[in-house]
Amino acid sequence: METVLVIGAARSGIAVSKLLLKNGYHVILTDSNKVNEKSELESLGIEVYDEGHPDCLKEKKYAFIVKNPGIPYRVPFVHYFVEQNAKIYTEIEVAYRYAKNFDYAAVTGTDGKTTVTTLLFEMLNRQKKSLVAGNIGTPLCELALEYTDTNYNVALELSNFQLLGIETFRPHVSTVTNLAPDHLDYMDSLEAYFESKMRIYENTNADDYFIRNVDDENVVKYAQNIPCHVIDFSLKRKDVDLYKDDQYAYYKDTQLFKLSDLKIVGEFNCGNAMMASCMAYLMGVSLFNIQEVIREFSGVEHRIEYVDTIDNVRFYNDSKATNTHAACAGLSAFEKNVILLCGGKDKHISFDDLKQYDAVVKKCISFGQTKDKFKDIFSNQVSVETMRDAFEKAVLFAKPGDIVLLCPACSSFDQFKNYEIRGEIFKEMVHDYASKRNEE
Known part of the structure; x- marks a missing residue:
């Protein structure tokens, strides 16, 4: 019996361990933290080492290693196996090998992935029972364990971390929404980050499709030698395959x-809808079902999500804007009078691109680790410690007609577990503020 080492016992690590066990491997699971499910996993026959990675694990022979995508390759325990030229996969590759009844429409890119994937899933699911997985929240291995008897279309959101660990994964339809600097705290270089995204189509063939955003110069530069049908997409040009005029998307x-x-605001969201619609169409979804979903879709949580209007001040939660490019997209949805709440963990990315929205931003209130890095970006800026401090200043400053926008341009990890929790706390602040105003 061959042995596989799984590094990282988060939700995806547990799912991939169970799938590998089911398919005849001896599985060793290790995590630097305590594994709450240890007893259950050991009762199944999985060998579990938690609260650290013992050196004895380096002495065993493995068919391959599965690494949690969030663990950098330079972490010493992982890097040891990199130096040994071990095969290191992510759970996406493992699920692909065993879920033979899944057909994939896969989405990656710096921004817009979740909106495109969510819209795509709604369209696929309107046509027939479909699944959604990947970076959007559900490990693909969980679905591979659960859905074994029927063919399913799967809308799959992929991070570059997940793509770094594939070998044979092949989607029928795929796209890279855009490319902008991100994850430079994880990747060795910007070029390595861009190149990792292009792995999404490397195993495709003449039966498959890749949607190429020709408005994005980085996508055009890096999306080369594509082995499948290429569908060129543009919001600006009409001499391409996927385009729009004043009335319709084609x-x-x-x-x-x-x-x-x-219903979703912003030109970039029109592009997200066009990519999702084209992918769904190529996966066999009828135009009627595509158009029904377009009419009903009100947006993705934490992505320019309308929260409330209080005293004629509108509040929006764009917590998923975790980099400069996403923040630019968020700000581009508004013309003026934005009170911007931004800041968070420093990912060593320049914020200079945000300067173009100085006239849109009435007041910038920045918080967290990067709070002072916005002083040279916006004319009217103030630094505070926490998001709550920023919110309290924002509501004091806001006048009727203003927009209070949480659009951090940074990851959440300096003060929050993830961007979802950051967004939920922001929405709670808005709702609490609304309640207080109603009581006055």
Whole structure:
């Protein structure tokens, strides 16, 4: 019996361990933290080492290693196996090998992944029972364990971390939404980050499709030698396959949807809807079902999510804007009077691109580790310690017609566990503020 080492016992690590066990491997699972499910996993026959990685694990022979995508390759325990030229996969590759009844529409990119994937899933699921997995929250291995009897279309959001660990994974339709600097605290270089995204189509063939965003110069530069059909997409040009005019979005001569039916704000969200619609169409979804979803879709939580209007001040939660490029997209959805709440963990990315929105930002209130890095970006800026401090200043400053926008341009990890919790806390602040105003 061959042995596999799984590094990282988060939700995906536990799922991949169970899937490998089911398929005849002896599984060793190790985590630097305590594994709460240790007794259950050991009762199944999985060998578990928690609260550290003992050296004895380096002495065993493994068929391959599965690494949690969030663990950098330079972490000493992982780097030991890198130096040994061991095969190191992520759970996406393992699930792909065993879930033979799944057909994939895969989405990666710096920004917009979740919106495109969520819209795509809604369209696929409207046509027939479908699944959604990956970076959006559910490990693909969990679905591979649960759904074994029927063919399913799967909308799959992939981070570059997940793509670094594939070998044979092949989606039928895929796209890279855009490319902008991100994760430079994890990757060796910006070029390595961009190149990792392009792995999404490396195993495709002439039966498959890749949507290429030709408006993005980085995508055009790095998306080369594509082995499948290429569908060029643009919000600006009409000499491409996927385009729009003043009224409709088109794939070649086919009207995908009416632009006025879109509820989500911002030109970039029109592009997200176009990519999702084209992918769904290529996966066999009818135009009727695509257009029904377009009319109903009100957006993704934490992505320019409307929260409330209080005293004629609108509040939006864009906590998922964890880098400069995403923050630019968020700010581009508004014309003026934005009270911007931003800041968080320093990912060593320049904020200079945000300067173009100085006239849109009435007041910048920055918080967290990067709070002082916005002093040279916006004319009217103030630094505070926490998001609560920023919120309290924002509501004091806001006047009727203003927009209070949480759009951090940074990851959450200096003060919050993840961007979702940051967004939820922001929304709680808004709702608490609304309650107080109603009581006055």
